[in-house]
Amino acid sequence: METIVDIVLLTFLVVIAIAIVRTRDLLAVVMLTGIYGLLSASFFVVLDAVDVAFTEASVGAGISGLLMLTAITMTGRKEQSGRHKPFLALFVVLVTGGMLIYGTLDMPYFGAVDAPVHMHVAPRYIHDSMQEVGVPNIVTAVLGSYRAFDTLGEVAVIFTAGIGVLSLLALPRRSKQAKSDEATVEQMHERHMVLRIVSKALIPFILLFALYVQFHGDFGPGGGFQAGVIFAAAIILYTMLFGLDTAKRVFNQGLIRLLAAIGLLLYACVGVVSMLNGANFLDYDVLAEDPVAGQHLGILLIELGVGITVTSVMLIIFFSFAGRRQAQQKTAEHNGTEQQGEQDVSRTL
Known part of the structure; x- marks a missing residue:
């Protein structure tokens, strides 16, 4: 039965991937991408990779779709047809792909019981992580302790991505919005009264669930990445x-940018404190008298840093795209008003 489920899920994934490549409606592409993320999360659940499934559901089917919807408001809904034939690029891709496949020929077969990862690495994590780290969730122990330096690199990549988007799409500060614009916005929101009321009831529970995921990652699927998203x-x-x-008045943009750096700095500082106490970088055993308690404290702090940075960077990216789109709309409206005024003057003369 499990094999049939795997075949069905993989078939759906292939079909949706082909549809994404062939579809030129970018809104449909975003929707299909979200479906692809949900199917991928389901496939990971079948493989008993619940933590990976949780991450894929929250990132691949969740926040990524929202960010892409914001992005296509700037690019337009329809993909422009290409007028050139990128044969050189296709050749490079094929050669690179062939080299990558050739490089995997010497690797052990997928799932082989005599593979080094199954003979040495996995048994160490499974049998010794509880005594060394004391965290019931082995995935959290691996990512937060054994692979803490690698996870720090991932957080640094996320922070760099946020800084890059902010640098490319940063807008100058503008004066207060005109009253007519506020009236227009308020009138627009009145048409979504049901959604606004329902969201007021749901948003506190979503935030509470995020906090649960943040601080419950030691015992179940979750952690800073999922909670931040x-x-x-x-x-x-x-x-x-x-x-x-309204959101910019509620959530201070300067504070969000500061928190993005504070989260990464908090993560790195845990490693620096470990070194100052005579241990290796990100070795949490020296953070408390009991090594296991030190591991718990270190994982708690670095996961908190991850959650703060991921939340802040996601908001930086969203506000940057949304702010750029809003500026484009205002510029277009202003230019249209000036052209209309010039036409009225011409008719008068």
Whole structure:
């Protein structure tokens, strides 16, 4: 039965992937991408990789779709047809792909019981992590302790991505919005009264669930990455229903940018404190008298840093795209008003 489920899920994934490549409606592509993420999460659940499934559901089917929807408001809904034939690029891709496949020929077969990862690495994590780290969730022990330096690199990549988007799409500060614009925005939101009322009831529970995922990652699926994405999704939902200007008044943009750096700095500082106490970088055993208690404290702090940085960076990316789109709309409206005024003057003369 499990084999049939695997075949069905993989078939759906292939079909949706082909549909994404062939579809030129970018809104449909975003929707299909979300479906692809949900199917991928289901496939990971079948493989008993619940933590990976949780991450895929929250990131691949959740926040990624929201960010892409914001992005296509700037690019337009329809993909432009290409007028050139990128044969050189296709050749490079084929050669690179062939080399990558050739490089995997010497690797052990997938699932082989005599593979080094199954003979040495996995048994160490499974049998010794509880005594060394004391965390029931082995995935959290691996990512937060054994692979803490690698996870620090992932957080640094996320922070760098946020800084890159902010650098490319940063907008200058503008004066207060005109009263007519506020009236227009308020009139627009009145048409979504049901959604606004329902969201007011749901957003607190979404934020509470994010906190649960953040601080329950030691015992079940979750952690800073998933919690940060869920927390950011709640704020983005608030922004989409109540308006960008309202959200910017509620959530200080300068504070969000500061928190993005503080989260990464908190993670790195845990490693520095470990070194100052005579241990290796990100060796939590020296953070408390009991090594296991030190591991718990270190994982708690670095996961908190991950959650803060991920939340802040997701919000930075969203507000940057949404703010750029809003500026484009205002510029277009202003230019249209000036052209209309010039036409009226011409008719008068």
